[in-house]
Amino acid sequence: MTDLTHPGYVRPARRATRRAGAVPGSGIGQGGLALVLLLPSLIILALFTYGPLLQLGWDSLQIRQGAGAGGATVFAGLANYEAVLADPSFRRALINNLIFAIVTLVPSLGLALVFAMALARSSRLNSALRSMLFFPVLVPLVAAASLFLFIFLPGVGLLDHYLGRLVANPPNWLGDPDIALLSIAGVTIWKNAGYYMLFFLAGLQSVPPESYEAAHLDGATPWQRLRYVTLPYLKPTIAFVAVIALLNIVTQVDHVFVLTKGGPSEATNLVLFYIYQQAVESYDVGRASAATVLSLLALLALTFASLGTLERAFGGRAA
Amino acid sequence: MTLTRRTALGAAFAASLLGGAALAQAPTEIELFFPVPVDGQLARDMNAMIKEFNDKHPAIKATAVFTGSYDETLIKTRAAMKAGKPPAAVIMSANFITDLKIENEVSSLDALIAKDGSTNEKFMGQFWPALRGNAVLDGSVYAVPFHNSTPLLYINADHFKEAGLDPKKPPQTWGELVETAKKLTKREGDKVTRWGLSIPGNYDYLGWMVTALTMSNGGRYYNEDFAGEVYYDTPSMLGAVTFWNDLIQKHKVTPGGVVAGPAVTTSFLAGQSAMMLLSTGSLTHVLNNAKFPVEVGFVPKNVRNAVAIGGASLIIPAGVEGARRDAAWTMIKWMTGPEKSGWWSRATGYFAPNMAAYDTAEMKEYLAKRPQAQVAVNQLVHARPWFATFKTVPVRKALEDEVQAVLSGKKSPKEALVAAQKAADEILAPFNKETSLRNF
Known part of the structure; x- marks a missing residue:
């Protein structure tokens, strides 16, 4: 993982890809060998990834033939997509996801950076603190959410127990539609900040000490050192962590299941949870599939965009 | 040792074969x-x-x-x-x-x-x-x-005695429930240290509680004989939701927002709620874990005694x-x-x-x-009977999302029920198209 942040990492890899691309033209034997070598993973991918993807695409174009037809379906074109896009619950989930992404991403990255800079120097105390901050990463998200179910309990929970001494009426953390999403974001930040800290710790190792010395000699303030020395060196790491964090936000809803089930009043309904609701609660596989295809497309677009950013970040440093 | 074990295994195998043959x-x-x-x-x-x-x-x-x-x-x-x-x-x-x-x-x-x-x-x-x-x-x-x-009214008998009430006589009507809850609620300035009554408002439980209150108010919630109709925008349900809303906003004896079932139980067991409406299925759990005497009563009525199973x-x-x-x-x-x-x-x-x-x-x-x-x-x-319609869960959720907005002080009961009825009707529409509204 540390090597990913190394400036020279991407370039050779890209060259290697280009060379590999030239192989099939050079001889069928070699191509055949490559195919044979790839076959095991190809079979597994086909069975568990591409196959289901095709099935998903097909299901998203089907519509149930009404009640009593025993689950028979007919081809319906893009009707499911239209229904999903017109569904206010889907739009609500989309907006919730955007808000959730912003209020989770920015603080967790910021905290991770602060932790990493505070604990960058290796000492016995620092490594103990690092382990402590990393600890939430080791707790499975479902277990963490169950813990927070207790922490957030109105009146008797751990949070209200202490907060109650300072504030007269602490908010209903999971039961108030204005606050529930923020509470969920809080759990996510608590869970992930330690993980991102690791990447930043690794990234900080690549900042040459001479740069700091030079900055010091020039009389740079701590803020200027951060702004003009640390952050530019960390740019690739930040880009990388941002992509990981974004994917985590879209693909993890375990805590929503445990804490709020999307409520109250759909305030914590995220896109992935919406898909679950369509498939399970409404028993509408077509709509669930359409919503899945839409979110997969969004994820793909996001990944390509961020990979582009990543390459630029790495490339920019090397040039 | 190995020999005897092998013999024993062999014997067991033979026996099982024989036994297998013996069993027709x-x-x-x-x-x-x-x-x-x-x-x-x-x-x-x-x-x-x-x-x-x-x-x-x-x-x-x-x-x-x-x-x-x-x-x-x-x-x-x-x-x-x-x-x-x-x-x-x-x-x-x-x-x-x-x-x-x-x-x-x-x-x-x-x-x-x-x-x-x-x-x-x-x-x-x-x-x-x-x-x-x-x-x-x-x-x-x-x-x-x-x-x-069925839902049941649970009572902390110690709190009742402390407030000069008889725990053997639980409140039977909505009016008595409000009066009792007022006497049981404890405040320190703005801060409520003990709620008079807690009601679970999470998905699933909320629908069941609104049903209990609506039925106690003379209403029906859904058409027992036909899966394509629910009665959300009706006076009986409006009265039920208004009553719950008043317990929160007007009388201030019930916590606002959504309080989930387990949180209600915990609050009751911790002595932070003097009464709660909860399932009879929790009776054994509550009686085994309460450190105070617990009494129970029917869900209080306005028009009649009625609850859903x-x-x-x-x-x-x-x-x-x-x-x-x-x-x-x-x-x-x-x-x-x-x-x-x-x-x-x-x-x-x-x-x-x-x-x-x-x-x-x-x-x-x-x-x-x-x-x-x-x-x-x-x-x-x-x-x-319990509400059961075409697509029971989404139809129930259509109501719950709106009532949760009422409990959080974001909508009036009337606004919420009109919106809930509209959402539920949309979910039920395909079923009605094939049944009650079929063209002949």
Whole structure:
């Protein structure tokens, strides 16, 4: 993982890809060998990834033939997509996801950076603190959410127990539609900040000490050192962590299941949870599939965009 | 050592071969999907029950498969049916059966009942009348009630005495409930240190509570005879939601926002709520864990005493045929008979669906020791079927999302119910198009 942040990492890899691309033209034997070598993973991918993807695409174009037809379906074109896009619950989930992404991403990255800079120097105390901050990463998200179910309990929970001494009426953390999403974001930040800290710790190792010395000699303030020395060196790491964090936000809803089930009043309904609701609660596989295809497309677009950013970040440093 | 062991193994193998030959037929293997909606002890009790069944029925080998919550049990049953391997029997949330019937996923039990020389009326006559509505659909029996519950008013007797009230006389009307809750609520300046009454408002529980209040207000919630209608935007439900809203906003005796079921129980057990509305299914848990005397009462009424049932029934999914079907039926009858019904009730706190269970000596002894359970049984006379429509869960959620907005002070009850009715009607529209609004 540390090597990913190394400036020279991407370039050779890209060259290697280009060379590999030239192989099939050079001889069928070699191509055949490559195919044979790839076959095991190809079979597994086909069975568990591409196959289901095709099935998903097909299901998203089907519509149930009404009640009593025993689950028979007919081809319906893009009707499911239209229904999903017109569904206010889907739009609500989309907006919730955007808000959730912003209020989770920015603080967790910021905290991770602060932790990493505070604990960058290796000492016995620092490594103990690092382990402590990393600890939430080791707790499975479902277990963490169950813990927070207790922490957030109105009146008797751990949070209200202490907060109650300072504030007269602490908010209903999971039961108030204005606050529930923020509470969920809080759990996510608590869970992930330690993980991102690791990447930043690794990234900080690549900042040459001479740069700091030079900055010091020039009389740079701590803020200027951060702004003009640390952050530019960390740019690739930040880009990388941002992509990981974004994917985590879209693909993890375990805590929503445990804490709020999307409520109250759909305030914590995220896109992935919406898909679950369509498939399970409404028993509408077509709509669930359409919503899945839409979110997969969004994820793909996001990944390509961020990979582009990543390459630029790495490339920019090397040039 | 090895030699003797090998000989022993060989002997055992030979014996099993012989035994296999001696047995004319292998036992019919069936599996039962069962959810555990309350605490963990239930899974062990279920395995004990199935073991006893197998011991008494050598021709059948039943396996109990734990399938999570009610919702998860529905998902897993549907997944198993899609894979072509439906379980022989399932303990299914009682209000999912209408939906399963509409989707042709549950089989009618009429033929099995007739084969026993009984009639539908005689067979269902064993069970409390309130439970029949969710089991008999369009004159056919689709499910056999297994364990059931109703909402109940729980009371902290110490708090009552402290406020000069008699815990043996719980509030019976909405007016009395408000007055009692006011006396029980404790404040320090702006801060409420003890709530008069807590009501769970999370998904599923909320719908059930609105039903209880609506029915107590003379209303119906849904059309018991037709799966395409709900009565959200009606005076009786408006009164119910307004009452709940007033408890929060006007009288300030109930916490605002959504408080989930477990949080309500915890708050009651911690002495932070003097009263709560909760399921009879939690009775054993609450009585075992409360450090103070607990009394219970009917859900207070405005127009009449009425509550909806909850709980689960045994079904045979569509596609279970032949010997497996007969074996499943044998098991279902055994599990819902008076003796087992009573045993399960005492183990869990749910009430026994089979009325004859209450004539057994064990049950009489149990109720003498737990008079609170007797109150729960007494309320059964006033119980009614549980909401069950086309797409029960989304239709219920359409109401719950709106009422949650009321509880959080974001919408007025009228606004919320109009919006809920509109959303529910949209979900029900495809069903109505094929049934009530079909073109001829």
